[in-house]
Amino acid sequence: MSVMSESDLIISIRDVSKSFPGVKALDKVSIDVRRGTVHGIVGENGAGKSTLMKILSGVYQKDSGTIVFDGQTIEHTTALESMHRGLxxxxxxxxxxxxMSVGENVFLGRFKEMKGMRGTHAKARELLDSIGCKVSTGKLVSEISVSTKQMVEIAKALSFKSKLIIMDEPSSSLTAEEMAQLVKIIHQLRSQGISIIYISHKLDEIFEFCDTVTVMRDGHVIDTMPTSEVTRNDMITKMVGRTIENEYPPRPAKVGGTLMEVRGINTRKLKDISFKLREGEILGLVGLVGAGRTEIVRAIFGADKAKGHEVLLGGKKALIRNPRDAKRAGLGLIPEDRKLQGLVLTFSVESNISMASMDRFSRFGFIRRSLERGIGERQVKALSVKTPSVKVPVVNLSGGNQQKCIVGRWLEIAPKIFIMDEPTKGIDVGAKYEIYLLMKRIAEDGGAIILISSELPEVLNMSNRVLTIFEGRLTGEFDPATTPVDTIMASALGMPGVSA
Amino acid sequence: MDRTTRSSALFGILTRQKALPFIIIMLVGMLFTKTGFYTPYNLLDMLNSSSILLILSFGVTLTIIAGGCDLSIGGILVVSGVLSIKLQSVMPMWPAIFCAIVFGVVVGFVNGFLVVHQRTEAFIITLGMGLLLTGVAQQLTDAHPLPSSNPDFMMIGNGYLLGVPNLVIITIVCFIIFAWLMRYTQFGRNLYAIGGDYEVARYSGINVIRTKWLAFVISGGTAALAGFLLSSKLNTGSAIYGDLTALVVNCGVVVGGTSFAGGIGGIPQSALGLLAFGMLDNVMNMLNITSYYQILLKGTVIVAIIWLDCFAQKRKRELV
Known part of the structure; x- marks a missing residue:
């Protein structure tokens, strides 16, 4: 590494360590970020990225080490102080x-400095325009999309004249189009001399626009290198500490007869959705966020009210009015939002895993603890969930391991049909591969999976068959192994001239 | 490192069990006074006078853990108390008591319908229901205390079994049933799941509506049970007994360590919370503190204990 002068650096982190009871979250971490560059940080869940960010922002205090930001040594700090400092x-x-409205959010707590609401909105407008965001400053934040919210956050950061902006997995809920917009903004910020630390799981993004990348693993910095001098495989190896041959396992091979047939789902958003799901198959749903992918599976699972449609299981009509019926009919759902719909955060790992299969280990409504423990431990072992014990609260686990707990919950009742909505969102490469293997195993054991994912390569590489959805309609059916990606994308974007 | 872990663990226990350190402080403090606090008679009496509130708290705990609350218990308490006496003029004692308890169950059912099925705000609905029922009790009694003339009825709330007051025995039995219900049954676990995260519970195939509804029904039933016991103990039914009861009980449950947000807590915690209140009353009586100061002190204690809770919350935020 070349020698850099101190003034070149916007932030210099030296030998920072942080321990929590029982865990060394950061062990002598050192990272330098040069002014005006985009610095990527990658690492599996639990690598220590979030802890590091929380130390920088003042949520946690470091145990040892030094942090020099913009020439100033930072000891104890608070979130507000670091914002005013430009971080x-x-x-x-x-x-x-x-x-509250968009404008109010940008200048939250600083209305007086902005000379009242009129000044607030005017200044917010200026900032939003500067990053090409057209949303009205009077609109409520609850009414705008995730990507717009991100832009509001960026505008807020700019309002503090930030010199360094840290983005923690900003792309995890963006569509390709929104992502392109974000990339544009990132380039623009860089050209204005603002440094960016970009944390992500998606290696494509790191290669696309990061100048330098730091790989972290288990609380250590493994390496820092210019992105131009590293290959994708090298980076994955460094992240997981072992070589991963393929990012995806081969697709399940044997596809049998029809397992489930869905006829005529109609809701406010969906128009006449009908399709078949076959035994041993992974069926991918491809579409933009908001096209109706999630709505389809929620309607099948009985989570949303839909009328008039029929679900046939093994040729027989099944009445599914609510998730309870769905469970009884042999369906399992891994919902889109892990924290909101997937986990009871106050529960232990064990209770989260066992909560769908309570009938199994209860007699006359009484829980038999030893059986419950057995279920928890079996799934933790089968899915290699990283946890000190099944009794720890599930919030203490990393994202990938939390996801495995939800998978384990449903595996325990062995549903025939598994619906997975964004099963690998926010999960690192190693854990992803394990989830893929699991999906394959479920399919090969005679089950079937409906897979929804915003990551196109994931759907295309895992699925035997994909259905494309555009504005609430099915627009096509393809074999991803033989169809060019462009054709599938065109169909998902509702472009005419593509035969179904 | 080791010492900080241990001290933080201790701090954790103190902040989780908010009522326990307070009880210990009172117990230790009373060692240095020359009162009759540490006599078996007084300790048993303290339990006896806390019993009604304890029984009430067990039912309420279920609704709070499920993410609701029940402020109608004061109203149920007085109406069922009045009913259990009044109905004795037209039927024998036990059927009258049975009807009074069924009344509580029905009110709980209605509460559940409105709160769980119709998705209204538990706090407001049950508060309104409590007011409504207090009005009913006033109508029934013409706003006068209604004495009972049946000595058998009085014996239920004032009798002893093997030297232990009946009420204390009933409380202990209720405690065991409820604690076990919450800890070892599917129903109890489902209540925790529903309070912890309603949507997750729903997606996991739990019958969320029926389960949460049942919590309100049970709370209504225990309130009616407590109401008839109170009437029996005082040998009178009156519309004024339940004035502050609902607030004190819900407060005691939270002070004990059950989160008002739902999903966290338990029957033992609630028992400790209300025992702390009962002990505080007893201690203040022992120290001859006038009733005005008593209520002032009680309020202060509630505020102080809940304030302690924010430390626990802060610690939790650090961990997540």
Missing amino acids: AIIYQELNLVST
Whole structure:
């Protein structure tokens, strides 16, 4: 590495360590970020990225080490202080007040400095325009999309004259189009001399626009290198500490007869959705966010009210009015939003895993603890969930391991049909591969999977068959092994001239 | 490192069990006074006078853990108390008591219908229901205390079994049933799941509506049970007994360590919370503190204990 002078660096992190009871989250981590560059940080869940960010923003205090930001040594800091100093963090779970307007959110708590609401809105307008965001400043945050919220966060960061903006997995809920917009903004910020730390799981993005990349693993910095001097495979190897031959396992081979048939789902958003799901198959649903992918599976699972449609299981009509009926009929759902719909965060790992299969280990409504423990431990072992014990609260686990708990919950009742809505969202490469293997195993054991994912390569590489959805309609059916990606994408974008 | 872990673990226990350190402080403090606090008679009496509130709290705990609350218990308490006496003029004692308890169950059913099925706000609905029922009790009694003339009825709330007051025995039995219900049954676990995250519970195939509804029904039933016991103990039914009861009980449950947000807590915690209140009353009586100061002190204690809770929350935020 070349020698850099101190003034070249916007931030210099030296030997920073942080321990939590029982865990060393960061062990002598050192990272330098040069001014005006985009610095990527990659690593599996639990690598220590989030802890590091929380130390920078003042949520945690470091145990040892030094942090020099813009020439100043930072000891104890608070979130507000670091913002005023010029260090802004945009978290994955965006920090906006959803009941207030866009403009109010940009200058939250600083209305007086902005000379009242008129000044607030005017200044917010200026900032939003500067990054090409056209949303009205009077609109409520609850009414705008995730990508717009991100832009509001960026505008907020700019309002503090930030010199360094840290983005924590900003792309995890963006569509390709929205992502392109974000990339444009990132380039623009860089050209204005603003440095960016970009945390992501998606290696494509790191290669697309990061100048330098730091790989972290288990609380250590493994390597920092210019992105131009590293290959994709090298990076994956460094992240997981072992070589991964393929990112995806081969597709399940044997596809049998029809397992489930869906006829005529009609809701406000969906128009006449009918399709078949075959035994041993992974069926991918491809479409933009908001095209109706999630709505389809929610209607099948009985989570949303839909009328008039029929679900046939093994040729027989099944009445599914609510998730309970769905479970009884042999369906399992891994919902889109892990924290909101997937986990009871106050529960232990064990209770989260066992909560769908309670009938199995209860007699006359009484829970038999030893059986429950057995179920928890079996799934933890089968899915290699990284946890000190099945009794720890599930919130203490990393994202990938939390996801495995939800998978385990449903595996325990062995549903024939598994619906997976964004099963690998926010999960690192190693854990992803394990989830893929699991999907394959479910399919090969005679089950079937409906897979929804915003990551196109994932759907295309895992599915035996894909259905494309555009504005609530099915627009095509393809074999991803033989169809060019462009054809599938065109169909998902509702372009004419593509035969179904 | 080791010492900080241990001290933080201790701090955790103190903040989780908010009522327990307070009880210990009172117990230790009373060692240095020359009162009759540490006599078997007084300790048993303290339990006896806390029993009604304890029984009430067990039902309420279920609704709070499920993410609701029940402020109608004061109303149920007085109406069922009045009914159990009044109905004795037209039927024998036990059927009258049975009817009074069924009344509580029905009110709980209605609460559940409105709150769970119709998705209204538990706090407001049950508060309104409590007011409504207090009005009913006033109508029934013409706003006068209604004495009972049946000595058998009085014996239920004032009798002893093997030297232990009946009420204390009933409380202990209720405690065991409820604690076990919450800890070892599917129903209890489902309530925790529903309070912890309603949507997740729904997606996991739990019958969320029926389960949460049942919590309100049970709470209504226990309130009616407590109402008849209170009337029996005082040998009178009156519309004024339940004035502050609902607030005190819901407060005691939260002070004990059950989160008002749902999903966290338990029957033992609630028992400790209300025992702390009962002990505070007893201690203040022992120290001859006038009733005005008593209510002031009680309020102060509630505020102080809940304030402690914010430390626990802060610690939790750090961990997540």
